[in-house]
Amino acid sequence: MRLIGVLFGFLFMISSVFSQDQVVQLWDDIPNSQETDEKEDVKQGDILKIYTVKTPTLEIYVPAKRHATDKAVVICPGGGYHFLSYDWExxxxxxxxxxxxxxAFVLKYRLPTSKSLKTAHEAPLQDAQRAMRWVRAHAEDYDINPNKIGVIGFSAGGHLASTLGTRFDAPNTFKEQPLDTISARPDFMALIYPVITMKQGFVHMGSRDRLLGKSPNQALITKYSNELQVSKKTPPTFLVHSSDDHAVPVxxxxxxxxxLKSEGVDAELHIYPYGKHGYSLAINKGRLQTWTDRMDDWLRSF
Structure with a gap:
């Protein structure tokens, strides 16, 4: 009996080590939301897709302590503002x-197609701002330098990341808690085949329709065309795209x-001749796979 008790104690200890704080909820009281009958929908196929996000979260991935640096990153998966490619990106x-x-902190952010949102286009940025603030507030808990916290986004997640990078100081439209007064500015930003513009010509219409609606006014289009929102305060940025991307043009x-260049912001752009759209880490895709090596080189400057 004593051996069984020791064994259960050991298993409990191991379980606690691996389960503590792996997923945290971003909000106690979710702003810009209303009660509906919607439910979060998770579909597992080749890619794990999450639809109709109800509870924004951060899933935390901590490196082995012996080779941990003091850097951190918030990850915004893509999915055209329709779903989140949660494992893939x-x-x-x-x-x-x-x-x-x-x-690394994987952000499960609210999607603007949800009926549970009062002002749909505001919700993704609210969650991204809160995510950056949460990580900065808890930096000491994870041995992170609060001045070395970046953001990376893929496709529509790249639009969200670049919205955070250009409008990190957008005022809150809800009752603030102390956490909401912390800076939400990323210290660096990586955008991988990102949606950037909402203007006709090179816009990804699916992302625009879901974020802004079918008939947005010009002020809203300008507000979310992030190439128009760059300032000298925009963080240093690393970009990757492919010339043959027909979904989100290069x-x-x-x-x-x-x-970025016009504003004097440090920027690095890598354009590959092939890859199309949505390749994530590009494993087994020839030299396209080396885009992560280029980002690793770039990250050494922070």
């Missing part, structure tokens, strides 16, 4: 960052890079 990417000693990244 989220948790798999978090594990890559861990392999480089970087603590001009999205080119326009953002040009805006």
């Amino acid at each position: 989220g948790t798999d990417v978090a594990k890559w960052f861990n392999s480089k000693g970087i603590t 001009e999205n990244s080119i326009k953002f890079y040009s805006a």
Whole structure:
């Protein structure tokens, strides 16, 4: 009996080590929301997709202590503002960052198609701002330098990341808690085949329709065309895109890079001749797979 008791105690201890704080809720009282009969929908196929996010969270991935750096990153998966490619552009990417000693936080953010939102286009940025503030507030808990916290986004997640990078100081429209007064500015930003513009010509219409509605006014289009929102305060940015991307044209990244350059913001742009759209880590895709090596090189400057 004594042996069984010791064994159960050991198993409980191991369980506690591996389960504590792995997923945290971002809000006690979720702003800009209302009660509906919607339920969060998770579909597992080749990619784990999450629809109709009800409870925004951060899933935390911590590297082995012996090779941990003091850097961290918030990851915004893509999915056209319709769903989140949660493993493909989220948790798999978090594990890559861990392999480089970087603590990673996968953001499960609210999607603007939800009936549970009062002002749909505001919700993703609210969650991204809160995520950055939460990580900065808890930096000491994870041995993170609060001045070395970045954001990375893929596709529509790249639009959210670049919205955070250009409008991190957007005022809160809800009753603030002390956490909401912390800076939400990322210290660096990586945008991978990102949606950037909401203007006709190079816009990804699916993302625009879901974020802004079918007939947005010009002020809203301008507000969320992030190439128009770049300032000298926008963080240093790393961009990757492919010339044959017919879903989100490469001009999205080119326009953002040009805006960064005009404002004197440190920027690095890699354009590959192939890859199309949505390749995540690009494993087994020839030299396209080396985009993460280029980002690793770039991250050494922070």
